[in-house]
Amino acid sequence: MQPIYKSIVAKLRIDDPLLNAVSVGLIGTGVVMGKFGMADALKTRRAAIASWREDLDEKVRHFADKRLEQLERMIAAEQKRAQEDLERRKREWGTGNADDAASGPT
Numbered sequence: 001m002q003p004i005y006k007s008i009v010a011k012l013r014i015d016d017p018l019l020n021a022v023s024v025g026l027i028g029t030g031v032v033m034g035k036f037g038m039a040d041a042l043k044t045r046r047a048a049i050a051s052w053r054e055d056l057d058e059k060v061r062h063f064a065d066k067r068l069e070q071l072e073r074m075i076a077a078e079q080k081r082a083q084e085d086l087e088r089r090k091r092e093w094g095t096g097n098a099d100d101a102a103s104g105p106t
Contacts, residue, residue, distance in 0.1 A: 001025065002048060006055070009063045023067055027074075035086055039078040046071040 005022050012018055026049060029041035049071070052064035 006052065006060055009060050010057045014059050014062055019063060026067065036082050039075050039082060042071055042075045042078060
């Protein structure tokens with residue numbers, strides 16, 4: 001899908017509203033699993049788009065820069081959310097030790 005999205009970006013104006021749809025398609029992750037599954041999926045998207053910064057087309061490079069900034073913010077927020085959720089679960093359910101598991105939530 002990436003070559004198709006890149007071709008679309010190259011043909012659109014830098015301020016075209018359709019670029020939002022391209023962003024949604026590129027950043028969409030589908031189903032993820034695990035505590036940090038979403039953050040990991042976003043990192044994969046970031047890595048895939050990073051090569052666009054080297055494209056010959058200025059519009060593609062500009063789009064990549066904007067999306068990478070967006071992904072950095074999304075990754076940071078998701079990692080923070082996941083870490084806070086993990087800490088909350090540990091407080092409520094224990095650390096995973098056998099003694100904690102037997103006692104349940106406090």
